[in-house]
Amino acid sequence: MMNNKPGEPGAPGNLGRDRPPPAVQARDLTVVRGDRTVLTTLDFTLRPGTITGLLGPSGCGKTTLMRAVAGTQAKVTGTLTVLGHPAGSPALRPRIGYVTQAPSVYTDLTVRQNLDYFAAVLHPGRTHRDTRRAAVTRAIEEVDLTTHADVLAAALSGGQRSRVSLAVALLSTPDLLVLDEPTVGLDPVLRRDLWDLFHRLAADRGATLLISSHVMDEAERCHRLLLMREGRILAEDTPEALRTRTGTATVEQAFLHLVDEAAARGTHPEEPTP
Numbered sequence: 001m002m003n004n005k006p007g008e009p010g011a012p013g014n015l016g017r018d019r020p021p022p023a024v025q026a027r028d029l030t031v032v033r034g035d036r037t038v039l040t041t042l043d044f045t046l047r048p049g050t051i052t053g054l055l056g057p058s059g060c061g062k063t064t065l066m067r068a069v070a071g072t073q074a075k076v077t078g079t080l081t082v083l084g085h086p087a088g089s090p091a092l093r094p095r096i097g098y099v100t101q102a103p104s105v106y107t108d109l110t111v112r113q114n115l116d117y118f119a120a121v122l123h124p125g126r127t128h129r130d131t132r133r134a135a136v137t138r139a140i141e142e143v144d145l146t147t148h149a150d151v152l153a154a155a156l157s158g159g160q161r162s163r164v165s166l167a168v169a170l171l172s173t174p175d176l177l178v179l180d181e182p183t184v185g186l187d188p189v190l191r192r193d194l195w196d197l198f199h200r201l202a203a204d205r206g207a208t209l210l211i212s213s214h215v216m217d218e219a220e221r222c223h224r225l226l227l228m229r230e231g232r233i234l235a236e237d238t239p240e241a242l243r244t245r246t247g248t249a250t251v252e253q254a255f256l257h258l259v260d261e262a263a264a265r266g267t268h269p270e271e272p273t274p
């Protein structure tokens, strides 16, 4: 499907020369779903150990972009390199944690049983029993579900179930975490705690996180932002640079400013102005 061209960042010849290769690099990334082009020639780069927020209105293509990065999206063209491999490579499977909007948990199992099950898939065999146990306990603690470890998933709230999915993704200590709206339905305290966890994963483990959200105030917690609209990237920068560039006080205002600016020009923002 997609190949690195020699000399491009992420290609084997460039590894380790100046700075670490990008965790994710997209060039001309285009995705067709049904008979519609839903992502159009996207270019972006995610640096290792950073948190990138993916923001934009419903239907703009956030989930499609995440599925492409996670390697689960069909009809992807262009170049998409993930942790040095073409997106979708089998070698990437244990290195990516992808948490979808719909929590993928077994409702007839408890929180711990769910995690035990997935841990057994990741680290099968008796010899890994202690590793599994430690990984499960750590993942449950990280998502703050220790007090609910023995509760059936069927009896959890939506937000708690989402956190079980996140715990499953954390079991394999992934290098790249792709999280589709992980804070939907959570109260402000839990949202804050989860964002603290995301920052710890980036700072302590060097993990790269791509996190989608509808909530613009969460944008301020990201190192970088990809603002999307109608299948295209409206802007890619730090929250501060976006505010400064647009002379606005919040990322939400910056987003609206960029939308208005593009409409006034009659072009899409990343298209060169004549």
Ligand SMILES: Nc1ncnc2c1ncn2[C@@H]1O[C@H](COP(=O)(O)OP(=O)(O)OP(=O)(O)O)[C@@H](O)[C@H]1O
Pocket: 033, 034, 035, 036, 038, 056, 057, 058, 059, 060, 061, 062, 063, 064, 065
């Ligand atoms: N299975 C599908 N077949 C055809 N078109 C699809 C399919 N799934 C999504 N789309 C279209 O692709 C576009 C992008 O959808 P996507 O789910 O990526 O958006 P989103 O930004 O994640 O939306 P939301 O924030 O509501 O989750 C939408 O216009 C949607 O209608």
